[in-house]
Amino acid sequence: MDNTENNVWEQALIKQQLKGLNVSHRIRLEERFRENIIKNNGNPYTDGTTYTTRLRYRFILDKPIIKNHNISAILYDELFLNFEQDLRPHIIDQNWIFAGFRFKDNAHFNITSGYHYIQVFKQNSSILNHIFETSLVYIL
Numbered sequence: 001m002d003n004t005e006n007n008v009w010e011q012a013l014i015k016q017q018l019k020g021l022n023v024s025h026r027i028r029l030e031e032r033f034r035e036n037i038i039k040n041n042g043n044p045y046t047d048g049t050t051y052t053t054r055l056r057y058r059f060i061l062d063k064p065i066i067k068n069h070n071i072s073a074i075l076y077d078e079l080f081l082n083f084e085q086d087l088r089p090h091i092i093d094q095n096w097i098f099a100g101f102r103f104k105d106n107a108h109f110n111i112t113s114g115y116h117y118i119q120v121f122k123q124n125s126s127i128l129n130h131i132f133e134t135s136l137v138y139i140l
Contacts, residue, residue, distance in 0.1 A: 003035040003046065022062040022072075030054045053083040054093060062102070070104045074112065095119045098133070108139045 007030050014025040031053055035046045058078035065073050080094040100114010113134040120127040 003037050005032060005034045007032050020064065022060075022064075024058075024060040024062070026056075026058040026060065026078075028056040028058075030056065055081045055083065055089070057081075058096075065101075072102050072104070073100075074102050074114070075099050092121055094121065100133075110137050111135070112137070 009028050009030045011026065011028040014027075016023040032051070034050050034052065036048050036050055037044050038047045039045075056078055058076050060074065060076040063073045065071055076096075076098050078094075078096040078098075079092065080096075081089040082091050082093045084090040095118075097117040098114060100112060100116075102110055102112045104110040111134065114132070116129075116131040116133040118129040118131065120129075
């Protein structure tokens with residue numbers, strides 16, 4: 001049974017330039033409202049909603065490689081930290097690493113494509129995902 005999750009988040013983006021390299025830091029605080037899934041005699045059902053918070057920090061490097069065609073190499077690492085009720089980091093939830101290329105046509109449209117490695121931590125193990133990902137972004 002899938003559970004529904006609704007998120008509200010606040011975000012700060014800090015940008016720097018270092019000798020032709022664009023460096024960004026994205027910090028996002030997620031407020032998560034997730035359905036509780038309970039099993040009764042093996043049958044799952046939902047029972048209310050749980051509120052949790054998670055902090056996501058993404059470190060991004062962007063290096064222009066073909067300037068007249070607006071193509072750059074991009075690398076990022078994003079760490080997800082789950083919080084306890086008193087806003088202390090409790091566990092590392094996920095780690096995402098991405099390496100690829102971005103074509104930026106203008107301030108409103110870009111295409112990013114590359115390898116995405118996602119690690120989701122569980123109690124005694126972790127789930128590893130190796131993905132080739134392409135995304136198109138259009139900003140109104």
